[in-house]
Amino acid sequence: MVRLRRDSLWFKIAGMNIAEIADLDISELYQRIAYIETQLTDRQMAIARDVLKEIKARTGFLLNVGLEYLTLNRHTRTLSGGESQRIRLATQIGSQLVGITYILDEPSIGLHQRDNHRLIDALRELTQTGNTVLVVEHDQDIMLASDYLIDIGPAAGKHGGIIVGEGKPADFERLDTLTAQYLRGERKIPIPAQRRQGTGQYLVLSDCTGNNLKNVTVSLPLGTLTCITGVSGSGKSSLINETLYPILNRHIYRALKKPLPYGSIQGLEHIDKVIEIDQSPIGRTPRSNPATYIGMFTPIRDLFSTIPEAQIRGYKSGRFSFNVAGGRCDVCEGGGMQVIEMNFLPDVSVLCERCLGKRYNRETLEVRYRGKSISDVLDMTVEEAVAFFEPVPKIYRMAKTLLDVGLGYITLGQAATTLSGGEAQRVKLAAELQKRDTGKTIYILDEPTTGLHFEDIRVLMLVVQKLVDKGNTVLIIEHNIDVIKIADWVIDMGPEGGRGGGRLLIAGTPETIANCPESYTGHFLRF
Numbered sequence: 001m002v003r004l005r006r007d008s009l010w011f012k013i014a015g016m017n018i019a020e021i022a023d024l025d026i027s028e029l030y031q032r033i034a035y036i037e038t039q040l041t042d043r044q045m046a047i048a049r050d051v052l053k054e055i056k057a058r059t060g061f062l063l064n065v066g067l068e069y070l071t072l073n074r075h076t077r078t079l080s081g082g083e084s085q086r087i088r089l090a091t092q093i094g095s096q097l098v099g100i101t102y103i104l105d106e107p108s109i110g111l112h113q114r115d116n117h118r119l120i121d122a123l124r125e126l127t128q129t130g131n132t133v134l135v136v137e138h139d140q141d142i143m144l145a146s147d148y149l150i151d152i153g154p155a156a157g158k159h160g161g162i163i164v165g166e167g168k169p170a171d172f173e174r175l176d177t178l179t180a181q182y183l184r185g186e187r188k189i190p191i192p193a194q195r196r197q198g199t200g201q202y203l204v205l206s207d208c209t210g211n212n213l214k215n216v217t218v219s220l221p222l223g224t225l226t227c228i229t230g231v232s233g234s235g236k237s238s239l240i241n242e243t244l245y246p247i248l249n250r251h252i253y254r255a256l257k258k259p260l261p262y263g264s265i266q267g268l269e270h271i272d273k274v275i276e277i278d279q280s281p282i283g284r285t286p287r288s289n290p291a292t293y294i295g296m297f298t299p300i301r302d303l304f305s306t307i308p309e310a311q312i313r314g315y316k317s318g319r320f321s322f323n324v325a326g327g328r329c330d331v332c333e334g335g336g337m338q339v340i341e342m343n344f345l346p347d348v349s350v351l352c353e354r355c356l357g358k359r360y361n362r363e364t365l366e367v368r369y370r371g372k373s374i375s376d377v378l379d380m381t382v383e384e385a386v387a388f389f390e391p392v393p394k395i396y397r398m399a400k401t402l403l404d405v406g407l408g409y410i411t412l413g414q415a416a417t418t419l420s421g422g423e424a425q426r427v428k429l430a431a432e433l434q435k436r437d438t439g440k441t442i443y444i445l446d447e448p449t450t451g452l453h454f455e456d457i458r459v460l461m462l463v464v465q466k467l468v469d470k471g472n473t474v475l476i477i478e479h480n481i482d483v484i485k486i487a488d489w490v491i492d493m494g495p496e497g498g499r500g501g502g503r504l505l506i507a508g509t510p511e512t513i514a515n516c517p518e519s520y521t522g523h524f525l526r527f
Helices: 007-008 018-022 026-040 041-065 081-095 113-128 140-146 178-185 235-254 296-304 308-313 374-378 381-388 393-404 422-434 454-469 511-516 520-525
Strands: 100-107 132-136 151-153 162-169 202-208 214-219 223-227 264-266 273-277 337-340 347-349 441-446 471-476 489-494 503-508
Touching: 018 308, 018 503, 026 214, 041 081, 041 113, 041 214, 041 503, 081 113, 081 132, 113 132, 113 140, 140 178, 162 296, 162 393, 178 489, 202 235, 202 503, 214 308, 214 489, 214 503, 223 235, 235 273, 235 441, 235 471, 273 422, 296 308, 296 374, 296 471, 308 471, 381 393, 381 422, 393 422, 441 454, 503 511, 511 520
Parallel strands: 100 132, 223 471, 223 489, 273 441, 441 471
Antiparallel strands: 151 162, 202 214, 202 264, 337 347, 489 503
């Protein structure tokens, strides 16, 4: 993609113009700079020495955090959260500041196990220059490489918030916390005794050439749990999210999004439903919440409208909606918060002075079910809601699905804007679990373990396995070895990222992948 005027491209260094330089990936650029140094005369080198030194140093920082497959002209909107965070980390390493405290939240997101040691080296480099690095992380390698561990728990939500263990990794592993038990191998996600063979039917996608894919042809066994693996930038998302999903979406739902180039696809007659469960927010306003997203709030409002007190007053279901005038607070209009606009600063949200965060007016709050107002219900955790609504089967089943995916600690009315990507993804999964499946559904999950503790991953995979047991197919793009080792089938892309990737290395059971010497994923499956 050339974004410069033609006359800007007339100027070349070592045979390349600036657009051609920007189109190189980081590893190629690093090598190219070294080559340019050998092509310059002494006079040219005197002029270029400092510039080349800076370019080489900054390129080296990006290499150190595992981003060698990116190009300089890559759109920032196409970067994942983990890639953006590692670019910022590379910037900080290059600034050479001293006496700074850096706080990183899950820097290993989207990073293959192969590149973990490079990230650890980059973090260590920051500390060696006199800085302090605080990392919020679930990755085992980073935990064990740290100087000091602090474990907060014992569980999530109101059951957490306590420091349950701390110390150097060697000392921490001897503690009796849940994290320590996983670190020393006392608890683990067990490998299934038998891999599923599937239904015997396949989805065969041929000759994919989008982005960095190099005529990739894959056979996806239906009725299995299949993991798509490979180092960052190896073509996993291009193959599944940008080629396969749009094809299935267009075939089943007549969607308009065009897939990346491909040759042919066989086996579509075996699929009647496709669901992509990603980590995008479930809503962008504080009014969106888990209860409304999974459809649970409608039967709750219907329930409140059947209470004798509500019927005497003539209240219908809409009275208990915080999106409709009448029952909601007039001041905050059902938001529970008021936004104060600050001219040159971010807006500030404060509790509504009229309803004090309850969202509804006094008359609506006077209607109670088993002693609880509609506001009290929204303030319940999922765990509390499961017990409270046990006599109401429809609401109970919906609350139970949220509990089953490990979200017992969030509240029903928690603002969607406060949910993490992993929590949003599990809310979406809970919503899909309530729907009737036909056994011919394909579920596509992209890095569902992001931000999850070992125990959360175990709970999540139990739910995923139930979906597959019903005859459905689950495709997971994943780097987490604990998930890959329990898959029925693995498709490994690579061998490298960017231009060095885009090939199908090997496909088979995790045991097959482990025996492939060319596969980085296989190397880690062996240990």
